[in-house]
Amino acid sequence: xxxxxxxxxxxxxxxxxxxxxxxxxxxxxxxxxxxxxxxxxxxxxxxxxxxxxxxxxxxxxxxxxxxxxxxxxxxxxxxxxxxxxxxxxxxxxxxxxxxxxxxxxxxxxxxxx
Amino acid sequence: xxxxxxxxxxxxxxxxxxxxxxxxxxxxxxxxxxxxxxxxxxxxxxxxxxxxxxxxxxxxxxxxxxxxxxxxxxxxxxxxxxxxxxxxxxxxxxxxxxxxxxxxxxxxxxxxxxx
Numbered sequence: 001x002x003x004x005x006x007x008x009x010x011x012x013x014x015x016x017x018x019x020x021x022x023x024x025x026x027x028x029x030x031x032x033x034x035x036x037x038x039x040x041x042x043x044x045x046x047x048x049x050x051x052x053x054x055x056x057x058x059x060x061x062x063x064x065x066x067x068x069x070x071x072x073x074x075x076x077x078x079x080x081x082x083x084x085x086x087x088x089x090x091x092x093x094x095x096x097x098x099x100x101x102x103x104x105x106x107x108x109x110x111x112x113x
Numbered sequence: 114x115x116x117x118x119x120x121x122x123x124x125x126x127x128x129x130x131x132x133x134x135x136x137x138x139x140x141x142x143x144x145x146x147x148x149x150x151x152x153x154x155x156x157x158x159x160x161x162x163x164x165x166x167x168x169x170x171x172x173x174x175x176x177x178x179x180x181x182x183x184x185x186x187x188x189x190x191x192x193x194x195x196x197x198x199x200x201x202x203x204x205x206x207x208x209x210x211x212x213x214x215x216x217x218x219x220x221x222x223x224x225x226x227x228x
Contacts, residue, residue: 031214043156043204043219050214088155090217098168100146101206101217103155 004032004089004104012110019076021107023089024069030092030099032065034074037086037106046074046087081113115139117220119205125226126195134190134223138207145188146217147180148204156204162188163211195227 004025013019023032034046049056049065049072056063062075076083086108090101118137126132138145144163148156158172164185173179177195182188192199202224206217 033216035219042221043206045216045218048214048216098161098163099211100158100161100169102158103148105153105155 004091004102006087006089006104006107008107009105010108010110012112013079015079015081015111015113017079017111019079019083019109019111021074021087021109023072023074023091023104025072025089025091026070027093029067030094032063032072033090033092033101034061034063034072035088035090035103037088039085043088076109079109079111081111083109084111085109117205117207117218119203119220119223121223122221123224123226125228128197128227129194131191131193132195132225134192134203134205134225136188136190136205136207136220138186138188138205139209139218142207142209142218143185144208144211144215144217145182146206146208147188147190148206150202150204150222159190192225195225197227200225200227 004023007022031050033048035043037043047058060077065072086106088106090103092099092101120135146161147159150156160170160180162182177193180190202222204222206219208215208217
């Protein structure tokens with residue numbers, strides 16, 4: 001089963017526009033991580049936000065977390081064609097003493113040059 | 114090494130054969146995870162180690178799947194009597210500790226095709 005669900009499933013934008021992806025989850029979490037997966041390549045870690053944090057920035061990336069709504073968003077500003085990829089959120093909550101990142105199905109982002 | 118290394122990158126095997134997939138985590142990383150990813154889906158948890166101890170194997174789909182990490186470093190995921198439905202990308206990740214807020218870093222994966 002998958003804990004997080006990304007929305008939308010697919011997003012198509014023009015270069016220079018901003019892209020926003022959302023992640024909703026069901027149970028309490030300790031942290032939430034966002035990953036990027038380019039076609040044919042591995043999962044690249046983008047950012048981790050802790051359950052007691054509300055916002056985090058990394059370059060053109062901005063992540064927010066609203067634990068009351070059990071949701072997170074990933075904003076990519078001034079998108080580039082190279083941002084074309086699938087984006088996944090992974091939530092980690094303690095299960096039997098272990099923190100296991102659990103992934104959603106991802107958002108497929110296409111940035112047109 | 115600099116990152117998580119998985120081998121082989123691609124594996125084609127005949128139905129009924131056994132396969133062994135290898136994961137070499139980032140040096141010093143305590144936790145190691147195995148995931149399976151079908152096309153168009155997110156990674157699905159299989160099993161997890163802290164050091165050499167297998168902490169959770171609840172995601173292994175059946176008893177044909179097993180994993181080990183005998184010296185707390187390199188791990189092997191073994192699939193016995195492979196079936197076509199086992200075809201997928203198998204991903205390994207490691208993290209520095211088992212703490213609540215440590216990032217998990219992934220390898221490039223092994224693409225398994227069972228014919």
